[in-house]
Amino acid sequence: MIMAKSEHRPEASIPFHRTEIRVPLFEVDLGKAVYHGNYFHLLELAREDFLRCLGYPYRVFMEQQLHLTIVELSCAYRKALHYDDLVEIHSGVGWWRSRSLAFEQQIYRLNDSGDAQLCTNATLNMVCVRFDGRPSVLPADFVGLLQQWAGKGPSG
Amino acid sequence: MIMAKSEHRPEASIPFHRTEIRVPLFEVDLGKAVYHGNYFHLLELAREDFLRCLGYPYRVFMEQQLHLTIVELSCAYRKALHYDDLVEIHSGVGWWRSRSLAFEQQIYRLNDSGDAQLCTNATLNMVCVRFDGRPSVLPADFVGLLQQWAGKGPSG
Amino acid sequence: MIMAKSEHRPEASIPFHRTEIRVPLFEVDLGKAVYHGNYFHLLELAREDFLRCLGYPYRVFMEQQLHLTIVELSCAYRKALHYDDLVEIHSGVGWWRSRSLAFEQQIYRLNDSGDAQLCTNATLNMVCVRFDGRPSVLPADFVGLLQQWAGKGPSG
Amino acid sequence: MIMAKSEHRPEASIPFHRTEIRVPLFEVDLGKAVYHGNYFHLLELAREDFLRCLGYPYRVFMEQQLHLTIVELSCAYRKALHYDDLVEIHSGVGWWRSRSLAFEQQIYRLNDSGDAQLCTNATLNMVCVRFDGRPSVLPADFVGLLQQWAGKGPSG
Numbered sequence: 050m051i052m053a054k055s056e057h058r059p060e061a062s063i064p065f066h067r068t069e070i071r072v073p074l075f076e077v078d079l080g081k082a083v084y085h086g087n088y089f090h091l092l093e094l095a096r097e098d099f100l101r102c103l104g105y106p107y108r109v110f111m112e113q114q115l116h117l118t119i120v121e122l123s124c125a126y127r128k129a130l131h132y133d134d135l136v137e138i139h140s141g142v143g144w145w146r147s148r149s150l151a152f153e154q155q156i157y158r159l160n161d162s163g164d165a166q167l168c169t170n171a172t173l174n175m176v177c178v179r180f181d182g183r184p185s186v187l188p189a190d191f192v193g194l195l196q197q198w199a200g201k202g203p204s205g
Numbered sequence: 206m207i208m209a210k211s212e213h214r215p216e217a218s219i220p221f222h223r224t225e226i227r228v229p230l231f232e233v234d235l236g237k238a239v240y241h242g243n244y245f246h247l248l249e250l251a252r253e254d255f256l257r258c259l260g261y262p263y264r265v266f267m268e269q270q271l272h273l274t275i276v277e278l279s280c281a282y283r284k285a286l287h288y289d290d291l292v293e294i295h296s297g298v299g300w301w302r303s304r305s306l307a308f309e310q311q312i313y314r315l316n317d318s319g320d321a322q323l324c325t326n327a328t329l330n331m332v333c334v335r336f337d338g339r340p341s342v343l344p345a346d347f348v349g350l351l352q353q354w355a356g357k358g359p360s361g
Numbered sequence: 362m363i364m365a366k367s368e369h370r371p372e373a374s375i376p377f378h379r380t381e382i383r384v385p386l387f388e389v390d391l392g393k394a395v396y397h398g399n400y401f402h403l404l405e406l407a408r409e410d411f412l413r414c415l416g417y418p419y420r421v422f423m424e425q426q427l428h429l430t431i432v433e434l435s436c437a438y439r440k441a442l443h444y445d446d447l448v449e450i451h452s453g454v455g456w457w458r459s460r461s462l463a464f465e466q467q468i469y470r471l472n473d474s475g476d477a478q479l480c481t482n483a484t485l486n487m488v489c490v491r492f493d494g495r496p497s498v499l500p501a502d503f504v505g506l507l508q509q510w511a512g513k514g515p516s517g
Numbered sequence: 518m519i520m521a522k523s524e525h526r527p528e529a530s531i532p533f534h535r536t537e538i539r540v541p542l543f544e545v546d547l548g549k550a551v552y553h554g555n556y557f558h559l560l561e562l563a564r565e566d567f568l569r570c571l572g573y574p575y576r577v578f579m580e581q582q583l584h585l586t587i588v589e590l591s592c593a594y595r596k597a598l599h600y601d602d603l604v605e606i607h608s609g610v611g612w613w614r615s616r617s618l619a620f621e622q623q624i625y626r627l628n629d630s631g632d633a634q635l636c637t638n639a640t641l642n643m644v645c646v647r648f649d650g651r652p653s654v655l656p657a658d659f660v661g662l663l664q665q666w667a668g669k670g671p672s673g
Contacts, residue, residue, distance in 0.1 A: 079547065234386065250541060289576045397590065
């Protein structure tokens with residue numbers, strides 16, 4: 050089974066951040082659903098929003114000549130997303146170590162009835178690297194903010 | 206571990222198809238490596254090439270109002286790909302059932318010295334669906350071609 | 362000169378709609394600026410917003426089996442846009458006829474000082490077509506809304 | 518009229534380079550045609566091929582810390598391109614000056630009957646800039662190759 054859930058921290062127990070997005074037309078392919086590689090655009094917008102709300106926007110990594118590089122990802126497409134769907138993306142950090150971390154993200158479609166339907170489930174493992182490619186520890190102030198955030202418990 | 210290799214059929218024992226591609230500039234992001242969601246463009250080009258060589262181009266699925274929809278994928282980015290890299294993509298079908306199949310694909314960078322360096326390792330699970338969304342069995346003639354292909358043993 | 366401004370209606374005299382967007386990382390290429398083909402993503406998001414505010418979201422065209430297809434465009438990239446830039450996009454309809462219309466759009470970067478710097482200037486000519494490709498007149502209620510909007514004068 | 522043809526050098530008199538490409542699935546949107554911003558991917562692949570054949574691949578610009586930055590473009594979409602269309606792209610340089618040049622490109626669809634149907638007509642004006650953004654003259658050896666090429670007359 051390729052999508053075994055991370056065992057570091059079960060989804061139910063991590064707090065998560067919510068981002069609402071409307072699915073753009075340019076992300077949709079001829080099958081009338083979002084192209085599988087373009088879900089990563091939606092997930093990235095949600096992670097950007099999460100980091101901004103955490104108080105550590107991605108721009109701050111870059112100002113230190115750092116990137117969070119994706120080394121491994123898995124994604125389950127349970128229900129296709131379509132043009133103009135209103136979605137809510139849940140983003141959280143499942144675990145982190147000195148140089149790496151894993152984002153856990155789910156995309157829910159918000160239906161007119163107010164229901165939220167789980168459509169997509171993704172895990173992205175990242176390592177912190179310098180612009181020149183060398184690995185780096187995660188910035189200490191970022192880790193401090195993650196610790197605070199993790200202590201909050203689920204926000205949902 | 207999120208990327209546990211499919212156990213249905215170890216990579217070493219499936220035959221695979223080779224496709225050579227030069228990495229386009231438009232796939233590369235500000236980190237000077239291919240954007241993680243754009244590796245799926247390269248993998249798609251290679252699957253298209255595989256299906257064409259198998260004698261069953263994707264266009265033939267579509268002429269029957271069928272799609273192969275991706276329901277689950279995982280990808281390990283071991284080495285980043287860069288602009289103008291010459292890569293060789295290995296594509297094979299790890300397993301298939303009546304309505305579903307899994308593509309196993311690896312991207313190797315071809316260095317000037319003639320070496321091939323494994324950079325990317327991906328598994329994509331797909332189901333066969335009608336344009337209206339209902340699941341469908343895989344076309345019988347396609348399965349026949351897959352059986353022939355699987356009997357050949359590794360081509361490498 | 363390929364970018365001569367439309368003479369149908371000088372820019373200064375059409376009302377326009379404002380949309381604020383932050384430039385996503387995935388739109389940026391290895392030159393550290395938005396890829397030239399990806400400006401059309403930002404412009405599309407702004408037109409979607411314009412149509413929604415006009416009271417005629419693009420989804421309503423599609424529910425009638427209609428598309429607005431782009432037949433001609435021109436774009437002047439005066440200043441490059443970068444990751445995380447906050448931009449304001451001005452969108453207006455320069456002219457319309459029974460089956461066609463032209464969007465005039467400008468992208469301004471909002472600087473920290475509060476200044477807005479003109480970065481991009483685009484014109485997109487579109488025709489209304491049915492899903493089967495045959496041309497169609499623009500929906501009468503859409504034209505009615507355009508007439509109301511045009512009567513308002515510049516909103517800036 | 519926004520798409521007036523460049524008067525510097527009529528299309529009929531510039532030599533052009535031919536590149537054959539099959540339209541990838543990932544370039545196609547929900548209207549079943551190539552997304553308007555993605556035609557620039559096809560045009561870029563063709564320019565890359567042109568520069569490689571000229572003997573001055575784009576990589577050589579980058580090795581000198583130079584980019585050809587697009588400052589203005591126009592594109593007429595006369596016939597839509599579809600998934601799996603086999604197209605031939607004609608690429609030529611309409612004019613050049615010390616720091617700038619214009620590419621003229623046309624996309625033709627190759628039909629089963631052997632006919633070539635003009636589908637897309639584009640002009641892209643570029644300036645040569647250093648990685649730090651300062652303008653630069655075009656490399657002298659590149660200009661020398663352009664002069665040789667221009668002397669050849671139309672190759673079609």
